[in-house]
Amino acid sequence: MQHLLIYAPAFPEMLLAVAAMLLLMLGAFSEDNDHNGAFIGWLSIAFMIGAATIIALQPPATQTLFNGSFVVDQFSRFLKLLILGGTAVAMLLSFDFLRQKGLMKFEYPILMLLACVGMMMMVSANDLIALYLGVELQSLALYVLAAMNRDNVRSSEAGLKYFVLGALSSGMLLYGASLIYGFTGSTSFLEIANVAQAAPPSENIGLIFGLVFLLVGLAFKISAVPFHMWTPDVYQGAPTPVTAFFAAAPKMAAMGLLLRVLGGAFPGLEQQWQQIIWFISIASMLLGAFAAIGQNNIKRLMAYSSIGHIGFALVGLAAGTTEGAQGVLVYLLIYLVMTLGTFACILAMQRGDEMIEDIDQLAGLAQNNLLLAFTLAMLMFSLAGIPPLAGFWAKVYVFWPAVQAGLYPLAVIGVIASVIGAYYYLRIVKIMFFDEPQEKFVPVSANLAIVMGAALIFIFAFAIPQLGGPIVAAAEAAANSLRL
Amino acid sequence: MIKALFFYLFAILSVSSAAMVIIARNPVHAVLFLILTFFNAAGLFILLGAEFLAMLLIIVYVGAVAVLFLFVVMMLDVDFAELKAGFIKNAPVGALIGGVVLLELAALFLVYGFDVGVGGNVQTAMPSTGSGIDNTTALGRVIYTKYVYFFQAAGLVLLVAMIGAIVLTLRHKEGVKRQSVAEQVARSPKTAIEVVEVAPGNAVLPSTEGPK
Numbered sequence: 001m002q003h004l005l006i007y008a009p010a011f012p013e014m015l016l017a018v019a020a021m022l023l024l025m026l027g028a029f030s031e032d033n034d035h036n037g038a039f040i041g042w043l044s045i046a047f048m049i050g051a052a053t054i055i056a057l058q059p060p061a062t063q064t065l066f067n068g069s070f071v072v073d074q075f076s077r078f079l080k081l082l083i084l085g086g087t088a089v090a091m092l093l094s095f096d097f098l099r100q101k102g103l104m105k106f107e108y109p110i111l112m113l114l115a116c117v118g119m120m121m122m123v124s125a126n127d128l129i130a131l132y133l134g135v136e137l138q139s140l141a142l143y144v145l146a147a148m149n150r151d152n153v154r155s156s157e158a159g160l161k162y163f164v165l166g167a168l169s170s171g172m173l174l175y176g177a178s179l180i181y182g183f184t185g186s187t188s189f190l191e192i193a194n195v196a197q198a199a200p201p202s203e204n205i206g207l208i209f210g211l212v213f214l215l216v217g218l219a220f221k222i223s224a225v226p227f228h229m230w231t232p233d234v235y236q237g238a239p240t241p242v243t244a245f246f247a248a249a250p251k252m253a254a255m256g257l258l259l260r261v262l263g264g265a266f267p268g269l270e271q272q273w274q275q276i277i278w279f280i281s282i283a284s285m286l287l288g289a290f291a292a293i294g295q296n297n298i299k300r301l302m303a304y305s306s307i308g309h310i311g312f313a314l315v316g317l318a319a320g321t322t323e324g325a326q327g328v329l330v331y332l333l334i335y336l337v338m339t340l341g342t343f344a345c346i347l348a349m350q351r352g353d354e355m356i357e358d359i360d361q362l363a364g365l366a367q368n369n370l371l372l373a374f375t376l377a378m379l380m381f382s383l384a385g386i387p388p389l390a391g392f393w394a395k396v397y398v399f400w401p402a403v404q405a406g407l408y409p410l411a412v413i414g415v416i417a418s419v420i421g422a423y424y425y426l427r428i429v430k431i432m433f434f435d436e437p438q439e440k441f442v443p444v445s446a447n448l449a450i451v452m453g454a455a456l457i458f459i460f461a462f463a464i465p466q467l468g469g470p471i472v473a474a475a476e477a478a479a480n481s482l483r484l
Numbered sequence: 485m486i487k488a489l490f491f492y493l494f495a496i497l498s499v500s501s502a503a504m505v506i507i508a509r510n511p512v513h514a515v516l517f518l519i520l521t522f523f524n525a526a527g528l529f530i531l532l533g534a535e536f537l538a539m540l541l542i543i544v545y546v547g548a549v550a551v552l553f554l555f556v557v558m559m560l561d562v563d564f565a566e567l568k569a570g571f572i573k574n575a576p577v578g579a580l581i582g583g584v585v586l587l588e589l590a591a592l593f594l595v596y597g598f599d600v601g602v603g604g605n606v607q608t609a610m611p612s613t614g615s616g617i618d619n620t621t622a623l624g625r626v627i628y629t630k631y632v633y634f635f636q637a638a639g640l641v642l643l644v645a646m647i648g649a650i651v652l653t654l655r656h657k658e659g660v661k662r663q664s665v666a667e668q669v670a671r672s673p674k675t676a677i678e679v680v681e682v683a684p685g686n687a688v689l690p691s692t693e694g695p696k
Binding site: 017021024032065066067069070105107110111114117118121129130133134136137140141143144147148150159 | 656
């Protein structure tokens, strides 16, 4: 027992991995029907709550395992809780949809669970090999989930597109990692940091080359411009609850990994990576603002919205300070809640057995279902960043460090982009409240209503210091444990 | 002396069979030459003392990849004559790019030699030469100890790949007749034979369902 306890920092990952294998056995040896699939889904939610409890009970100290390749600190714990929350809520959103579409296979929750393990490995990675294995475990499960509705052409297309472009980005990432290993002689972030600091950047050209390729690979994973091309098609094609999952948890993991790599492995090269982050941040914000205007499919709109939001979160990273990292973490948390809430509303857009994805079909929703229309409207206001909702504070937390770091152009462009972006969010509100009503949607199911309600309360309550304060403090502790 | 002899044998064979892979008219021959190239490369690895890599090359590349190629070549109807036509047309461009790369490499090695300025960061090879430990032993010592995390994580990645392949391709077809031994053994005269009263002068029509 004593020997096992040294692995205590990795218990949450171990629990989920073992749980996934147990549930796989359970699923494989029981009858394949909706009921068993849902049962395994609920069990995996229970295991995720268990893992989150272990993480919450862990002491706040920084611990490393497996020769320093796996690090557990406040930063990784904060993100792991977000990832577990995002995955569990996405699973909760899936049940009704999957049952209706006849997709409630037991592999679905198991793949989500394994993707969750991969994401947790990503935010704990402290070594290039651990980084790659985490990314790959996560992505591979996501490719399969995107193509889950295999008899649907769009879903298969989404899976294939995601797979091919994901493989390309993994190739870039590996090429960068091999260059970094070649020029530093180690895969460990600590060793790489030592080499990066030992010589001025002008003598580390090879390392910078590797860094650029690594950033390209990671930018694919967070779908930042110019590596965003796959996002709209994959978001539109994948089954809606899977899209909700894509927009939530993997973004947390990939942004966390980006912060960890840049802060942990490349101190001394801030000048170099800040230029890159600066550029992809501006490009993502502007593309997210302009490209979403012409969209009529709400899932595509959310894809462009997520690209824009990643751009905003990167503003905090571009500042390159601890406050900036704190801003990114707060932004990610608020973005997670808003996105999951919005997707709960999108999943409630249903007439008979048909899922509605056209924005025009929302017309006059306020007269049919005022509560749903109000929730979606508030979430849209929050996504647009209108005070006093949470989305506004998220933007404050990333723009303020950027201003403090003297990045005025970035902050100004960010504000302009969010004003432009507000147009398409407000357009949805206008369609819901001021257009001629269409046919009614089916009543909202309990699972969706819970998620919507929680998101609605959160975006209003974040401005209250008693509620927002502890979250911001936790993000601050997390950012402090990161060496940015 | 013998080592040098074997080196040149393997080297010449691998280069010439690699050339044959592109030159051979018959695609099956090309794949077979590819396998010969792999074997010779494995021989070169053994000469370098990397016996584990040599075995991997044979198991993975010859055993899996090349056999897969053979399957593809034999089962898919690919018009190789047409592909070859494109080859001749684009050959000058390919030769030009190849020549540029060759010149660059030559310039690099003429200027820097084999020391390309990686500095003192490079780690030493895992079993240091002359230590008496071979590759396989050295790998066996670290893979479940130092690299246990990576090893297990790679296992999880493969598990996901397997689940994914099954989820996306397995279909339970309706109406397929399969042999069920248990069902056959459980048959008894009661379930297998149907006794029908036949009225005189009437015929017995076979039941459309067939015997159970």
